[in-house]
Amino acid sequence: MIRHLPALLFLIPFSVAVSLPLVGVRHRQWCRPLALGAVAAMSALAGLNLIAVLTYGASRYAFGGWAAPIGIEWLNDELAAIIVLTLSLLTLTSLVFAGGTAPRTLGGRVVPFYTLILLQNSALAGVVFAADVFNVFVFLEVAALAGYALVGVSGGRALVSAFRYLILGSLGASLYLLGVGYLYAATGTLSMADLGGRVPEMLASPAIVGGLTFIFLGLAIKMAIMPMHGWLPDAYTHAPEAVSPFLASSVTKVAMIVWIRIMFWVVGPNASIEHIPVITFLDELGAITAVAGALLALTQREIKRMFAYGGISHMGLVLMAVSLGNPTAFAGGVFYLINDAVMQAALFFLAGTAIHQYGARTLDDLGGLRSPAWLTGALILVAMSMVGIPPTGGFFGKWNIILGAIEAGNYFAVGAVILSTLLTLGYFVKLFERLFTGPEPESAPSHATPLSLRVSIASVSAAIILLGVCSDPIVRVLLESALPDGM
């Protein structure tokens, strides 16, 4: 049973996703408990899987008993186990949150919503586990297609954003596939383990350089790295309140995990072409994204759009951290990626609650949110983590990134972290200024906040504190067992 955990983690949400439309025809009210049950089971198994991996070490899962060169193989190591656990727990919280907002914001399309969320969740687990570059492509596309449909699920102006997301996302997928074609033509293999043996020796070959460039460009669109981020703010802003926390906390993060796998498991940490390290340029790109994303967030008036740009800025920090190429920065980057997933979920929960309960879409409407103290408290906590103030997880992530940057002697990166932190502080100051001084609306909200919204916001807030308190063991696990070979 333990041996089959990776397959079960994929199959449980996937089989429920496939059967939901059939159940939903007759019994719409069953969709939510079924989806919640599936993701709860997945989260429990993901926790078990993490314990198993930490106890027995990384393992490879061969589908149908066919071993690697012929069959399809999944790699179940510490990095994958940690990311899948984060993903499934955040999906569970997003589903709890969706219960409070779904009927109103989805326009009655409850069955497609739960089906697509489960489908995307299973595909994302597949992306994280897949150990060959072509399976990564297939799972990425399943996840992306479910994502396009999720953005547009309630109709309205989100449809146009979903279409733009689809055009850019499919362009990214095509570039990724082209890169995979180049790598296959040059090396004759698709498995990451085999590629890892062959690519480092052939790095000077134009086919490998071209293939890696196309793969990076394709994934950069999915990660929303700065010049390729155009789809993200619109998609997250116009997506239904129930959808955006889920998308914001998963899609870009998983694309980043794929790039980390290719960068460090295929190319190798210290690879260089004619004495120029391969990853030289990427930390500058990440630094630019981190600063420019925060700067753009500062100029926004819509709350969700501001948070979306904040997410772009944090993905830039993660890209920069992992590209610094030393263990401290790598562990800090991955830890920050987990934090970012939690913070993005928390931010979009809060923005969703603001829209759903108080009708507040822009900064000017924020005055009405002053009275519920728990909401303001949660917002302050998330803001502390976004900026990076000690008891929260965000601080320890940034701390390790800065330590890694100093270790690498890269003061440009240190400056970028500090500058993006200041800008983040800037847009939260702007937000709180509106919150505390904005005009209060005449009428108080007519209905009480549903329990599901409170529970989900409380659990992500607790997770932010917990990540801060437990940052030391998590970073130690990442440093001891999730590092790529040779780093």
Next chain:
Amino acid sequence: MLELVGAWLLRPNVVAFVILFLSGFYIMVTHHNLIKKVIGLYILQTSVIFFLVAFSAKTGATVPILLPGADPVDVGLYTNPLPHVLTLTAIVVQVATLGVSLALVSAIYRQYGSLDEDEVGKRLE
């Protein structure tokens, strides 16, 4: 320059792939009609599939089914099945993408009564 053209002419498949890819990209970027954007995307995706098929082509090779009594196996006799399997999967992904994109376009048309990007943008205001 002449050498470069000569090198291109030796690889007509790659030249065709580049032309298809760029024309698809050009259509996708420049046209304002949503259906034309989808067509551009489709051409672009097809060009990648064409590339996968092109580099796996092998003259004088047959389908990868082992001929009787072939021992040792002569690798030159068979085509490599893997790129073709990749192609099939990529086509399935492409068709699914096309389906979702057409569904979105038709939903946009029903909602805003136009397929033109600028026109839809105006009605969004």
